[in-house]
Amino acid sequence: MRASPWLPVLLILALGAYLLPNWQPKFELVPRQPQVSATLPNTLPKDTQALFEKVRPATVRVESLDPRTREAGIGTGFFISETGQVLTAYHVVSLGTLFQVSTLSGQSYRARVTAFDARADVALLEVQGRGPFPFLPLASRAPRVGETVLAVGNSGGDFLQPRRGRLLRLDAAAARADFPQGTLEMNAPLAPGDSGGPIIDGLGNAIGVVSYISVDSSGITRRSYAVPVVDGDNLITALRTGEKRDTPVVGIELDSFHSGLTDPAGGVIARVVGGSPAARAGLQGGEYDAGGNLLKLGDTITTVDGRRTRDANEVILALRGGEVGDTVTVGYLRGNQPRETRITLVARATLPSPRE
Numbered sequence: 001m002r003a004s005p006w007l008p009v010l011l012i013l014a015l016g017a018y019l020l021p022n023w024q025p026k027f028e029l030v031p032r033q034p035q036v037s038a039t040l041p042n043t044l045p046k047d048t049q050a051l052f053e054k055v056r057p058a059t060v061r062v063e064s065l066d067p068r069t070r071e072a073g074i075g076t077g078f079f080i081s082e083t084g085q086v087l088t089a090y091h092v093v094s095l096g097t098l099f100q101v102s103t104l105s106g107q108s109y110r111a112r113v114t115a116f117d118a119r120a121d122v123a124l125l126e127v128q129g130r131g132p133f134p135f136l137p138l139a140s141r142a143p144r145v146g147e148t149v150l151a152v153g154n155s156g157g158d159f160l161q162p163r164r165g166r167l168l169r170l171d172a173a174a175a176r177a178d179f180p181q182g183t184l185e186m187n188a189p190l191a192p193g194d195s196g197g198p199i200i201d202g203l204g205n206a207i208g209v210v211s212y213i214s215v216d217s218s219g220i221t222r223r224s225y226a227v228p229v230v231d232g233d234n235l236i237t238a239l240r241t242g243e244k245r246d247t248p249v250v251g252i253e254l255d256s257f258h259s260g261l262t263d264p265a266g267g268v269i270a271r272v273v274g275g276s277p278a279a280r281a282g283l284q285g286g287e288y289d290a291g292g293n294l295l296k297l298g299d300t301i302t303t304v305d306g307r308r309t310r311d312a313n314e315v316i317l318a319l320r321g322g323e324v325g326d327t328v329t330v331g332y333l334r335g336n337q338p339r340e341t342r343i344t345l346v347a348r349a350t351l352p353s354p355r356e
Contacts, residue, residue: 251276
């Protein structure tokens with residue numbers, strides 16, 4: 001998700017609130033005409049261009065705003081029904097409370113989140129407008145490695161422009177545990193702003209939702225990843241029925257610097273969220289001086305339900321293997337003393353910004 005043009009407006013509102021402390025700003029999304037470009041960022045083969053022109057009306061720009069924190073951003077989405085259901089990435093909408101969807105036809109609609117799966121990084125929006133809307137059919141089969149795919153997105157200041165690539169791998173494992181696992185790996189040149197957009201096969205079916213990208217040290221996209229979607233699968237069925245699946249957490253922040261470097265290796269706890277299940281279970285984070293310098297390492301988690309966890313990534317993966325409400329057994333070291341405790345997983349939204 002890239003920075004939003006709302007940000008200058010938010011700075012003006014913040015200045016007004018500072019000068020007039022009793023004034024309470026009212027935030028709202030203002031519909032505006034999208035700037036539609038007829039030019040393409042790269043040369044497309046004739047058949048791909050025809051496909052792009054066919055599917056483009058069903059894709060949208062998704063804008064998200066949280067008036068309280070003044071966080072704003074832009075991503076992409078696409079209609080999956082003529083009644084106004086929009087599929088996008090969960091991280092595009094996870095920090096917002098107000099949402100606006102803009103279409104190729106120049107219309108802007110308010111929208112609300114009706115369902116999501118945080119671990120899979122997908123969300124479903126419902127636009128507040130009268131259909132029918134053009135929509136993309138979801139694939140009825142798994143995609144094939146090597147096939148050409150088309151993405152449509154809003155990165156780099158573009159509005160619903162194409163990015164073409166090839167499908168390199170199915171069921172890709174993410175390098176980080178907080179990214180969705182089992183994704184489609186592509187070489188399409190995606191960038192922030194394309195998140196939540198569709199990955200489309202040669203038949204015009206959506207086979208994935210753009211989730212994250214891998215860039216090199218110069219900022220060039222090397223690989224891009226999308227959550228696979230198949231019509232009627234468990235993920236899509238849950239979204240269409242309104243399920244909201246949050247990430248299961250215990251309320252700890254893990255120390256990435258010392259992760260895996262202890263003996264024995266494990267996930268070192270940097271901080272425990274007050275009032276969280278981890279706090280109630282007695283887990284302890286590191287000790288720091290007034291300048292934030294580490295004085296003493298926190299507890300080191302070495303197992304979750306008997307599964308060996310050698311670093312922070314493995315701890316997060318093990319916790320995410322459960323469901324909200326499950327109770328897990330956590331083995332840990334405090335100094336050189338092995339200990340064990342049982343902790344119930346809770347939804348991330350119920351705690352004040354835990355890492356896991």
